Structure formats: structure tokens, C-alpha cells
Amino acid sequence: xxxxxxVIIGSSGASLxxxxxxxxxxxxxxxxVVLIQHMPFYINDAVRTNLAKKTDMTVKxxxxxxxxxxxxxxxxxxxxxxxxxxxxxxQLENGPKVNYVCPSIDVAMLSxxxxxxxxxxxxxxxxxxxxxxxxxxxxxxxxxVTVALDIQASTISGMAEDAIATGSVDFVLGSDAIRIKxxxxxGQPK
Amino acid sequence: xxxxxxxxxxxxxxRLTVKKILEPTGLQVTAVESGEACIREVQKGFEGLILxxxxxxxxxxxxxIQSLVDQGIVKGNIIxxxxxxxxxxxxxxxxxxxxLDYIRKPFDQKKFTQLVKDYLSYL
Numbered sequence: 001x002x003x004x005x006x007v008i009i010g011s012s013g014a015s016l017x018x019x020x021x022x023x024x025x026x027x028x029x030x031x032x033v034v035l036i037q038h039m040p041f042y043i044n045d046a047v048r049t050n051l052a053k054k055t056d057m058t059v060k061x062x063x064x065x066x067x068x069x070x071x072x073x074x075x076x077x078x079x080x081x082x083x084x085x086x087x088x089x090x091q092l093e094n095g096p097k098v099n100y101v102c103p104s105i106d107v108a109m110l111s112x113x114x115x116x117x118x119x120x121x122x123x124x125x126x127x128x129x130x131x132x133x134x135x136x137x138x139x140x141x142x143x144x145v146t147v148a149l150d151i152q153a154s155t156i157s158g159m160a161e162d163a164i165a166t167g168s169v170d171f172v173l174g175s176d177a178i179r180i181k182x183x184x185x186x187g188q189p190k
Numbered sequence: 191x192x193x194x195x196x197x198x199x200x201x202x203x204x205r206l207t208v209k210k211i212l213e214p215t216g217l218q219v220t221a222v223e224s225g226e227a228c229i230r231e232v233q234k235g236f237e238g239l240i241l242x243x244x245x246x247x248x249x250x251x252x253x254x255i256q257s258l259v260d261q262g263i264v265k266g267n268i269i270x271x272x273x274x275x276x277x278x279x280x281x282x283x284x285x286x287x288x289x290l291d292y293i294r295k296p297f298d299q300k301k302f303t304q305l306v307k308d309y310l311s312y313l
Binding site: 014040043046050102127128 | 283292
């Protein structure tokens with residue numbers, strides 16, 4: 001049985017330019033990408049539009065009950081926690097902030113379940129605090145691949161640096177190498 | 191895309207430097223010397239990119255952001271910290287949904303201008 005692949009990216013302040021460079025000229029990949037970005041709600045659509053200009057992937061705000069489709073980049077909307085049910089159905093939940101944020105990267109990554117038919121990749125970009133550190137550890141424990149942004153690439157190192165310190169990170173990479181890793185993990189059109 | 195920037199810094203030289211760099215590129219720069227003055231500008235309707243120093247007499251950068259959030263007037267603004275402090279202190283994580291970058295002084299003029307324009311494109 002062919003494994004389904006999934007990439008889930010946690011991103012915070014100072015990461016928007018890095019995200020843009022990761023998705024610049026990215027072809028429509030053969031799996032879904034989920035983006036949890038800490039940002040104010042009033043720039044959600046602008047972030048979606050700016051990313052959509054860079055990639056052939058379909059870029060959309062995640063909607064409740066939607067099933068993940070290949071070739072699509074889903075952006076978690078602000079002020080709702082994002083979870084996956086059975087690794088494929090989007091759940092958006094109201095709830096208190098976790099790690100001072102909503103959506104929380106930890107909440108999203110911790111919802112990914114161990115599944116022999118699914119191979120997740122968790123990526124943590126720049127940001128203060130430690131949101132995403134537990135999530136990356138979870139992705140690693142369930143057999144996924146974990147990546148953190150090389151802290152040299154950002155003025156804010158907290159999240160990625162803390163995740164690296166736990167020993168749960170497989171690859172520490174700059175944006176160009178992350179771009180290649182994502183494309184390899186999800187596969188490009190044949 | 192909005193073309194309005196506010197620099198909030200108690201250091202006059204820092205305010206003048208930002209104005210001198212950004213105004214010739216077509217951006218409209220409001221320069222204020224304190225957190226209190228920043229809040230007054232936002233209350234009067236300023237919307238755009240706010241470049242916020244951290245250490246200022248009176249309200250510091252974090253107190254100012256807290257007040258903007260508490261008053262519900264942060265909407266329509268993107269905040270980037272613009273500071274000489276090497277790394278963010280712990281209070282930044284409380285506002286990470288509102289702060290899109292942490293720019294350290296001194297900065298490269300060309301990269302700074304591009305970054306400011308990139309962030310304004312989200313408004």
C-alpha cells in the first residue's frame with residue numbers, strides 16, 4: 001500500500017518572508033500541506049493571496065469538515081484551533097489560547113495520529129516562545145520526519161532552537177533546503 | 191497596499207533615520223517619540239506598519255502593544271519590533287500574533303526598505 005504523506009508547518013513572527021521563499025515556484029505537489037501561522041486575523045487573506053501568487057499549489061483557508069486534498073496548501077485561520085481527525089478531516093475549534101496563541105502549532109501537530117499508512121513531516125520555522133516544540137516531538141515519536149529552520153536564517157530563533165535542543169529534530173535546514181525537503185516528501189507530479 | 195508607516199522611538203536619530211530611508215521610496219512616515227504618542231495616533235485612525243522600539247521611558251514597546259490590543263484598536267496594523275536589543279525578551283511571546291518581525295538596529299538599508307514594503311503588502 002502506498003503511504004499517504006502530509007506536511008505540517010508551524011510558523012510565527014519573522015517567518016513570512018521565509019515561507020514565501022519556501023513556496024516560490026513550488027509545483028503542485030502530490031500531497032497536502034497544512035500551515036499554522038501565528039498572525040492577526042485581518043491579514044489571513046493577504047497571506048493566502050501572497051502565497052498563492054508564488055506556487056502552483058491550490059492555496060486556501062482551511063474550512064471545518066474539509067478533507068485534505070493533494071496539491072493543496074491549507075492555512076489555518078486565526079482565532080480557531082486547527083486539528084486533524086483521522087489525519088485527514090479538518091476540525092476548527094474555539095478554545096482558549098495555548099502557548100499564548102490560537103491556532104497553536106502544538107494543538108495541530110498533536111492531533112496527528114500514528115498511522116502505518118501515513119507519513120507526516122513536521123516543520124518548525126522562526127518564532128519566539130515554545131509553541132510547536134511539543135508538537136515536533138510528537139511527530140517524531142509517531143514515526144514522522146522533523147525539520148527545524150536553521151536559526152542562522154532568522155533574527156528570532158526561539159521555537160526552532162528549543163525544538164532542536166530536545167533532540168527531536170531530524171534536519172536543521174535553511175529555506176532553500178526546506179523547499180527541496182517538502183517537494184521530496186510529498187512528491188512532484190509525474 | 192497601504193503606504194503608511196509609524197516609527198515609535200524615543201531616540202530622535204532613529205526616528206529621523208527611518209524617515210530619511212523610507213520617505214524617498216514613496217512611503218508616508220509618522221514619527222513619534224513614545225508609546226503614549228503611538229496610541230494617540232492609532233486612536234486618531236492611523237493604520238499601517240508600526241515600527242516599535244522596546245525600551246522607552248514611560249510605556250515601553252510591550253506596554254504599548256498591550257494597550258493597543260486591550261483597546262481593540264490594533265486591527266489594520268502590522269507591528270514589527272525595531273530595536274537595538276540583541277534578542278526578544280519573554281514578553282514578546284504574549285504578543286506573537288500581532289508582531290510579525292523583530293528587526294535589529296543597525297540594519298541594512300536596502301533589506302530594511304524591502305522588508306517594510308513586503309509587510310505593508312499584507313495590509
